Amino acid sequence: MHATAAPAQATVEETTIALSALARHLMGEAGRGFMREVERLGLSMPQVKALGLLEEGGALTIKAMSDRLGLSEPAVSRGVETLVRRGLASRADDPDDRRCKRVSLTAKGRRTFESVSDVRTAGFRAFVESLEDAEREALAAGLRPLMQRPEIAALVPEGASR
Amino acid sequence: MHATAAPAQATVEETTIALSALARHLMGEAGRGFMREVERLGLSMPQVKALGLLEEGGALTIKAMSDRLGLSEPAVSRGVETLVRRGLASRADDPDDRRCKRVSLTAKGRRTFESVSDVRTAGFRAFVESLEDAEREALAAGLRPLMQRPEIAALVPEGASR
DNA sequence: TATTGTTATACTCTATAACTATA
DNA sequence: TATAGTTATAGAGTATAACAATA
Numbered sequence: 262m263h264a265t266a267a268p269a270q271a272t273v274e275e276t277t278i279a280l281s282a283l284a285r286h287l288m289g290e291a292g293r294g295f296m297r298e299v300e301r302l303g304l305s306m307p308q309v310k311a312l313g314l315l316e317e318g319g320a321l322t323i324k325a326m327s328d329r330l331g332l333s334e335p336a337v338s339r340g341v342e343t344l345v346r347r348g349l350a351s352r353a354d355d356p357d358d359r360r361c362k363r364v365s366l367t368a369k370g371r372r373t374f375e376s377v378s379d380v381r382t383a384g385f386r387a388f389v390e391s392l393e394d395a396e397r398e399a400l401a402a403g404l405r406p407l408m409q410r411p412e413i414a415a416l417v418p419e420g421a422s423r
Numbered sequence: 424m425h426a427t428a429a430p431a432q433a434t435v436e437e438t439t440i441a442l443s444a445l446a447r448h449l450m451g452e453a454g455r456g457f458m459r460e461v462e463r464l465g466l467s468m469p470q471v472k473a474l475g476l477l478e479e480g481g482a483l484t485i486k487a488m489s490d491r492l493g494l495s496e497p498a499v500s501r502g503v504e505t506l507v508r509r510g511l512a513s514r515a516d517d518p519d520d521r522r523c524k525r526v527s528l529t530a531k532g533r534r535t536f537e538s539v540s541d542v543r544t545a546g547f548r549a550f551v552e553s554l555e556d557a558e559r560e561a562l563a564a565g566l567r568p569l570m571q572r573p574e575i576a577a578l579v580p581e582g583a584s585r
Numbered sequence: 586t587a588t589t590g591t592t593a594t595a596c597t598c599t600a601t602a603a604c605t606a607t608a
Numbered sequence: 609t610a611t612a613g614t615t616a617t618a619g620a621g622t623a624t625a626a627c628a629a630t631a
Contacts, residue, residue: 322589322590324589334589334590334591335593338590338591338592339591358589360588360589360590361588361589362589
């Protein structure tokens with residue numbers, strides 16, 4: 262055992278435990294309002310995921326959605342059918358490959374996803390607002406370096422940093 | 424607008440945005456292995472939640488589980504039946520009120536939940552290990568004050584801090 | 586022949602309603 | 609009369625298999 266190895270290892274475990282506890286708290290607390298909103302809109306979780314996928318992804322094929330959602334093609338086909346029937350998505354023939362259908366979000370679908378997404382963000386905001394100034398400042402300082410990572414920065418919604 | 428209000432408000436929004444992005448990253452990344460383990464064990468999400476409830480809660484009635492899981496009593500009754508059949512939970516008559524059944528975790532059920540829980544923690548640990556030393560130190564410093572909050576400290580598993 | 590999407594079928598999970606047994 | 613739990617039934621969502629259209 263090296264003296265220099267101990268602190269880093271301790272920080273890994275300490276940070277893992279703290280991060281786990283925080284994540285569980287956020288999922289439980291902020292997730293409640295999220296699930297209520299999803300239910301209020303009469304959506305299922307896979308449908309919400311599909312809307313989120315389409316919101317970032319553009320015009321996707323059933324196959325592409327099936328791969329990224331981890332659902333069978335028939336399940337996606339039927340799910341998309343439901344979204345189209347409710348006016349949240351639209352289906353168009355692909356001119357380049359007529360076997361494919363291209364699924365896109367309608368304006369209503371986009372609004373619906375944003376509504377769900379806003380409720381989730383509001384849950385996180387409520388948590389942040391519940392913190393003491395010192396706690397919030399410390400948390401902000403701890404998160405700031407992580408936001409430089411592209412894989413995390415990519416998850417910031419478009420107009421959020423304005 | 425007061426000059427002192429602006430920084431705090433800015434920190435709330437900045438922190439909310441960063442926390443949202445981190446939470447989404449963790450749910451997506453660490454959640455993947457979690458879902459794989461749940462599937463590998465042939466469990467559904469409500470079953471996992473039920474195991475978690477029983478793990479902390481002790482001997483619960485169907486009614487109590489129904490309330491806390493947000494599921495109907497018949498759904499819980501059948502779900503528990505499945506857990507009992509698989510040897511993960513046990514059902515006993517309540518001697519004080521013979522209308523009630525008391526549901527508890529078996530040793531196998533406890534091991535099963537810990538297995539699922541460990542995979543989730545491992546996902547968080549992998550993220551923490553992926554960080555640079557400076558990032559990890561900063562995150563640890565940012566989380567430390569939050570761990571003083573009882574509602575978050577309560578979510579730390581029993582033997583985790585040893 | 587291979588691939589995309591849909592339809593056919595069966596299974597699981599859920600909720601509401603009706604029922605049994607206790608209180 | 610009210611409550612805890614189960615059973616009956618129906619609806620939503622899923623997967624596998626079989627099929628149609630296109631490449």
